[in-house]
C-alpha cells in the first residue's frame with residue numbers, strides 16, 4: 165500500500181484531486197465515487213480545475229458507492245442531490261454517464277443487480293475513491309460477522325445513523341437502510357484511493373494499517389487489493 169501522510173485536510177484534498185485529474189483527463193475512464201465530508205475538498209478542487217480547463221471529464225463515467233433507501237433523488241440529503249450540486253453540475257461530465265443506486269427503486273434487490281450489470285457493461289471501475297466510517301465501514305458495508313460481496317440492500321449500523329445525523333434535523337430522519345456496493349464490487353476496481361481526515365478515523369485506519377483482515381472493520385478488506393493508495397492527514401494517521 166502506498167501511504168501519503170498530509171499535514172492537513174487541504175493537502176489531502178489537493179493530493180487526491182491531482183490523482184483524479186491525471187486519471188480522467190483525455191481518457192475514457194470509469195470512476196467510483198464517495199459522498200460524505202471527506203471528499204468535499206477534492207470535489208471543490210476538481211470543479212475549479214475543470215473551470216480553468218485543467219481537467220476534462222467529458223469521457224468519464226462514474227458510479228457512486230451508495231445511496232440511502234428510501235430517499236428521493238430530489239431530497240437534499242440524498243447522495244444523488246449531493247453529487248449533482250457539489251460536483252456534477254460544476255464539471256463537464258455527461259450527467260447520463262453518472263450512476264448512483266436509485267433510492268426510490270420499487271424493487272431494491274433488482275436495482276442492486278442492475279447496478280452490478282451497468283458497472284460490468286462499462287468495463288468495471290478503474291479508480292475507486294473511498295472514505296472510512298468511524299466504525300471502519302466502507303460504502304455502507306457495516307462491521308458484521310459476514311460481509312456481502314456485491315451491491316445489496318443493507319441496514320445502517322446505529323453508530324452510522326448517529327454519525328450521519330449531523331446532516332439531518334435529527335437521528336430519526338436518517339434513513340435506516342441503504343443500497344451499497346459490496347466488498348467485491350469495491351475490490352474489483354483497478355485502483356483504490358482511501359481518504360481519511362481527522363482523529364475520528366484514527367482507530368479504523370490503524371486497524372487497516374495493521375495489515376490484517378476483519379469483517380468487523382470492513383476497510384481492512386482493502387489489504388486484499390494490490391493497488392491501494394492511502395491519502396490521509398496527520399490527525400487520522402497519528403491520532404490525537
Ligand code: F6R
Pocket residue numbers: 197198199200201202203229230294295296297298301302303304
Ligand atoms: C459515502 C460512503 C461512506 C463515507 C463514510 C465517511 O458515500 O460511502 O462510507 O465515506 O461514512 O463519511 P465522512 O467522509 O462524512 O466522514
